[in-house]
Structures are given as structure tokens and as C-alpha cells.
Amino acid sequence: MSRSFGSNIDNVINSSHDANIISRPGRDTLASLTYMLHKKRIDILLGYPSEHYYLAHSMGFENELTQLTLSEAPKLSVGYIGCTNNEQGHAMITLLDKALEEIAHTQSFEDILVRWLPDNLKPILEKRLRDRNESAAH
Structure with missing residues (x-):
């Protein structure tokens, strides 16, 4: 639902x-x-x-x-964060966007993403993350 x-x-x-x-x-x-x-x-x-x-x-x-x-x-799903539609909510979204952009390219983040994947799917996600990181670097 x-x-x-x-x-x-x-x-x-x-x-x-x-x-x-x-x-x-x-x-x-x-x-x-x-x-x-x-x-x-x-x-x-x-x-x-x-x-x-x-x-x-x-x-x-x-x-x-x-x-x-x-x-x-x-290839990769996008997630969203919802906040109240007011000044404080907009400020929080700005802070969260910045923090998540930094976190999303760390090894710790990638380790968490693959932690609960079955072994046969880990290489697929790891490749997609590498491709994402390479395209972001260009």
C-alpha cells in the first residue's frame, strides 16, 4: 500500500x-x-x-x-524524506539534502546497502554503485 x-x-x-x-x-x-x-x-x-x-x-x-x-x-531507487511544509521543514530538507549527498558516496553507506542482500545480488548493486560514483565524478 x-x-x-x-x-x-x-x-x-x-x-x-x-x-x-x-x-x-x-x-x-x-x-x-x-x-x-x-x-x-x-x-x-x-x-x-x-x-x-x-x-x-x-x-x-x-x-x-x-x-x-x-x-x-x-538501476537504483530514489528515496524521499518528508517534512512539514513550513519554514522549519524547508530548512531541515536543505540540511538533510546536504548531509545525504555527502553520506551517499561513502564506503560505510555502500556497506549498509549490501548488508542485507543475498550473495547473488551483492555484485549487481556494487557495480551499479560504482557506475553511479564514476558518472558523478565526471
């Missing part, structure tokens, strides 16, 4: 009238859906690899999880 996986994937989801797509409200929807996936109560679950791997690891079945990359997915 209220998630976006990039315009290409969102368009596929929103135009798939023949698919049995379920929106499920709740406190920890992703954890309960991951559990249902493990119990074979659902067939597929769309989400980010690190969050599924983390949940499968915490539930003790990370070696039973198969993750596939969608060709329609953007």
Missing part, C-alpha cells in the same frame, strides 16, 4: 487487471506476507531484495528464498 517501485513496474501493476493482486493493510504487512510466502499461502511477493532477505533471515529461512530481478526495475 502506498509504495512505488518506479514508473515502469507501477504501470505494470496498475494495468494488470487479470492478476490476483492483493493489498493487505496491517502493522507489519511485509513480515506477514513474507511468512505467508514461506508457508506457500501466496505465490510471489514484490518488494526490495534487502527487506525480504532480512525478514527471511530473521524468520530462519533465508536459504529457501528465491529472489528474481525485474528488468523493468530502475
Whole structure:
């Protein structure tokens, strides 16, 4: 609910009238859906690899999880921070933008990004981060 996986994937989801797509409200929807996936109560679950791997690891079945990359997915996803639309909120966004721009190009940041990825997906993200850093340097 209220998630976006990039315009290409969102368009596929929103135009798939023949698919049995379920929106499920709740406190920890992703954890309960991951559990249902493990119990074979659902067939597929769309989400980010690190969050599924983390949940499968915490539930003790990370070696039973198969993750596939969608060709329609953007190479890197962009995140957003929301603040109140007032003077203080605008000032905070300015500070956060500056801090995040500095952090985003550190080894510590990259280590955190790959920490909860399955081994087969780590090289893909590492390459995309290298490509991003090289294009930013030019």
C-alpha cells in the first residue's frame, strides 16, 4: 500500500487487471506476507531484495528464498524524506539534502546497502554503485 517501485513496474501493476493482486493493510504487512510466502499461502511477493532477505533471515529461512530481478526495475531507487511544509521543514530538507549527498558516496553507506542482500545480488548493486560514483565524478 502506498509504495512505488518506479514508473515502469507501477504501470505494470496498475494495468494488470487479470492478476490476483492483493493489498493487505496491517502493522507489519511485509513480515506477514513474507511468512505467508514461506508457508506457500501466496505465490510471489514484490518488494526490495534487502527487506525480504532480512525478514527471511530473521524468520530462519533465508536459504529457501528465491529472489528474481525485474528488468523493468530502475538501476537504483530514489528515496524521499518528508517534512512539514513550513519554514522549519524547508530548512531541515536543505540540511538533510546536504548531509545525504555527502553520506551517499561513502564506503560505510555502500556497506549498509549490501548488508542485507543475498550473495547473488551483492555484485549487481556494487557495480551499479560504482557506475553511479564514476558518472558523478565526471
